[in-house]
Amino acid sequence: MTADAARFLADLHELRRIGAFKTGVHRPTYSPQDMESREWLMRKMAEVGLEPEMDGVGNVIGRHKGPGPHLLAGSHIESQNEAGWLDGALGVMGALALARAGLPVDVIAFADEEGHFDAGFLGSRSAIGDISEEEIADARNRTDGTPLPEALKAAGLAGRPRMLLDPARYKGYFEMHIEQGTTLESAGERVGVVTGIVAIWQFRLVFEGRQDHAGGTTMAERRDAGLSAVRLLAEIDREFPRVCGPRSVWTTGRITLDPGAPSIIPGRAEVLFQFRDVSVEVLERMEACLRRLAQESDRREKCPVRVEAISKAVPALCDPTMMDALSAAAEAKAPGQWRRMPSGAGHDAQVVAQIMPAAMLFTPSIGGISHHWAEDTKEEDLALGIEVLADGAARYLAVG
Amino acid sequence: MTADAARFLADLHELRRIGAFKTGVHRPTYSPQDMESREWLMRKMAEVGLEPEMDGVGNVIGRHKGPGPHLLAGSHIESQNEAGWLDGALGVMGALALARAGLPVDVIAFADEEGHFDAGFLGSRSAIGDISEEEIADARNRTDGTPLPEALKAAGLAGRPRMLLDPARYKGYFEMHIEQGTTLESAGERVGVVTGIVAIWQFRLVFEGRQDHAGGTTMAERRDAGLSAVRLLAEIDREFPRVCGPRSVWTTGRITLDPGAPSIIPGRAEVLFQFRDVSVEVLERMEACLRRLAQESDRREKCPVRVEAISKAVPALCDPTMMDALSAAAEAKAPGQWRRMPSGAGHDAQVVAQIMPAAMLFTPSIGGISHHWAEDTKEEDLALGIEVLADGAARYLAVG
Numbered sequence: 001m002t003a004d005a006a007r008f009l010a011d012l013h014e015l016r017r018i019g020a021f022k023t024g025v026h027r028p029t030y031s032p033q034d035m036e037s038r039e040w041l042m043r044k045m046a047e048v049g050l051e052p053e054m055d056g057v058g059n060v061i062g063r064h065k066g067p068g069p070h071l072l073a074g075s076h077i078e079s080q081n082e083a084g085w086l087d088g089a090l091g092v093m094g095a096l097a098l099a100r101a102g103l104p105v106d107v108i109a110f111a112d113e114e115g116h117f118d119a120g121f122l123g124s125r126s127a128i129g130d131i132s133e134e135e136i137a138d139a140r141n142r143t144d145g146t147p148l149p150e151a152l153k154a155a156g157l158a159g160r161p162r163m164l165l166d167p168a169r170y171k172g173y174f175e176m177h178i179e180q181g182t183t184l185e186s187a188g189e190r191v192g193v194v195t196g197i198v199a200i201w202q203f204r205l206v207f208e209g210r211q212d213h214a215g216g217t218t219m220a221e222r223r224d225a226g227l228s229a230v231r232l233l234a235e236i237d238r239e240f241p242r243v244c245g246p247r248s249v250w251t252t253g254r255i256t257l258d259p260g261a262p263s264i265i266p267g268r269a270e271v272l273f274q275f276r277d278v279s280v281e282v283l284e285r286m287e288a289c290l291r292r293l294a295q296e297s298d299r300r301e302k303c304p305v306r307v308e309a310i311s312k313a314v315p316a317l318c319d320p321t322m323m324d325a326l327s328a329a330a331e332a333k334a335p336g337q338w339r340r341m342p343s344g345a346g347h348d349a350q351v352v353a354q355i356m357p358a359a360m361l362f363t364p365s366i367g368g369i370s371h372h373w374a375e376d377t378k379e380e381d382l383a384l385g386i387e388v389l390a391d392g393a394a395r396y397l398a399v400g
Numbered sequence: 401m402t403a404d405a406a407r408f409l410a411d412l413h414e415l416r417r418i419g420a421f422k423t424g425v426h427r428p429t430y431s432p433q434d435m436e437s438r439e440w441l442m443r444k445m446a447e448v449g450l451e452p453e454m455d456g457v458g459n460v461i462g463r464h465k466g467p468g469p470h471l472l473a474g475s476h477i478e479s480q481n482e483a484g485w486l487d488g489a490l491g492v493m494g495a496l497a498l499a500r501a502g503l504p505v506d507v508i509a510f511a512d513e514e515g516h517f518d519a520g521f522l523g524s525r526s527a528i529g530d531i532s533e534e535e536i537a538d539a540r541n542r543t544d545g546t547p548l549p550e551a552l553k554a555a556g557l558a559g560r561p562r563m564l565l566d567p568a569r570y571k572g573y574f575e576m577h578i579e580q581g582t583t584l585e586s587a588g589e590r591v592g593v594v595t596g597i598v599a600i601w602q603f604r605l606v607f608e609g610r611q612d613h614a615g616g617t618t619m620a621e622r623r624d625a626g627l628s629a630v631r632l633l634a635e636i637d638r639e640f641p642r643v644c645g646p647r648s649v650w651t652t653g654r655i656t657l658d659p660g661a662p663s664i665i666p667g668r669a670e671v672l673f674q675f676r677d678v679s680v681e682v683l684e685r686m687e688a689c690l691r692r693l694a695q696e697s698d699r700r701e702k703c704p705v706r707v708e709a710i711s712k713a714v715p716a717l718c719d720p721t722m723m724d725a726l727s728a729a730a731e732a733k734a735p736g737q738w739r740r741m742p743s744g745a746g747h748d749a750q751v752v753a754q755i756m757p758a759a760m761l762f763t764p765s766i767g768g769i770s771h772h773w774a775e776d777t778k779e780e781d782l783a784l785g786i787e788v789l790a791d792g793a794a795r796y797l798a799v800g
Contacts, residue, residue: 179616180616181617181618182617183618198615200663202662212770214651215581215649215744215745216745216765217581218581218583219650221582234630234631234633237630237631241619250619251663251665253657253662253666254660257652257653260654261654262654262674264653264771272662274614276615344614344615344617345615365616368617370612370616371613
């Protein structure tokens, strides 16, 4: 099985013109640029013989007209603000290349994988039946607060039905994506066969102290919520390496001291903290460590801390047979220049994996730049990627 | 010498009605409420026989018409937003009570001691000749960015001359103020004779890292500016007690991680850090410690830190003869229920002290609440305060 790499690259470059920003793109979900790219995609699908359809949240699917067994392949087509040209677009154009090559593939572009709206994985969750009308009614744009129903109406999607994927139709789901890290690049490798997608466990740590004048309050009298937060974060930094897995990561993305003035002792501190791993056991160990450190903090500090779980996703393991097919293809096309590796970022594949076998392929990321207009992959690596994906998909269809 | 404590309390309660907010007041500098209180003050000054005048930055002075030697007494009349009824108002009404009692006192209300505009101590610095027209032209409101010249124009002050205090006219400056801490309350004491006003040294600590995706970047690859900031702040917390003085304080008022999103490793962190002491030697030791810890941080961390001094004020020591006069008055009126203590907060007295002897008297603060509408002092302590102030001022006039 071979894919037409030149056409695949030409498609990517054509799509990159819609919402172009410097060398990247700006296509936030349901923006005019995003809707233009969805319409463009439907025309492309029709060109390669698929039956295109857009649903009530903007999911675009192009259905293969022939008999099964079918594969589902794709990703998402909207971008983060002023972000890279590949990201989700790569997986959708890759899926289109599979269909063009004659494989029995339904091509899908899930809406809002990037989470411009706070529902999270809106399109893929809707497509597997994992989101309610209430949740859609309550969701808002994270940047400007626009209610999701209003945005859907403005995009002309109000009243359309939402599609439901039928697991019986598919043998599995393939998603190609840029790595969003430097593991492949650092090792001089060109293809990553993804073993699983890490789960993100997000927490809000809230410290309650007492707001006081920074001049009139002695160190002994203070209940400085910011200082308690700093001490706990320093403890986490020391203790997490003892409990984490080899690829675990943890991140403090925001620290808010209230009121945030130079001469006022913070009466409240709020920390956004998250960790990621592909193993539930490791995630549970990290949470237990976090809660133990919070307890120790409460014994030591004058400002109690509340640990609030915001979200605890389930890690998704990739299907072993699909991984084997991709590995065999990678070894055939790029011997010794590929590896198996987890995905540190979230992807629609983790949602789809809840209803069918799923697997992912990574292309290297130049300098690991992600969610920024400078994001890029060498064209020869993109071309190799589509060859491995097509060969892997054909191998998988051939087994069992 | 006795002051009319009942009239003094009645004045305070009358003033509290202007801009009343819950049990406190809201009189930001040059707001209609603030300007109303300045006009009210000028009428009060005339009532007690002073010659009132308002200058080009809103300083209000009521000059004693008789012969010297004169004292200057006062504080400020604007408030922090939604703040307490005493704060600066106490010192101005206290000064008015001295004039009413017949002492040769000029009463002054300096404008914007609270620093609504970023010039800092605008009124008192202007009155000692320590602020240029350029600085006034460049100053802005910290909350809404309004240029100071625009605010002065709106308040009807444009074009008025700015007053200059003549040190030759005064034997010294007295300022009464609420403690803004719990030292007196905790000890069951009722009067504080201030020994000096601590200086605030303010710094901005800027950490430069690399913004990356929190999923795709391993812990080893990261250059997390927020984590470097947390580690340095934890070090400061451990090391400062070794170099500080008995009443030193240090405060982190704000931590800003950039971009501040849950799934993005902060590429930049900015910390507002300050410390205060009454001794330059201690302040210099603390700064040396901060810079040593920053150097160690640079050796240890992947994110370099820049230590930027925002402001380094000079501590003001109170005049020993004035302190002795206040101490004798305190011992006479409240034997064993007073102490000498530094002021942790900044006051106009530290500016005035640059051109004449200055001293301050503290009343206890209930619960140490400051810059909040709940700020309060027991009425019996307010009454005692004005008696000690009047007696102390008379004793000081009698010496030398």
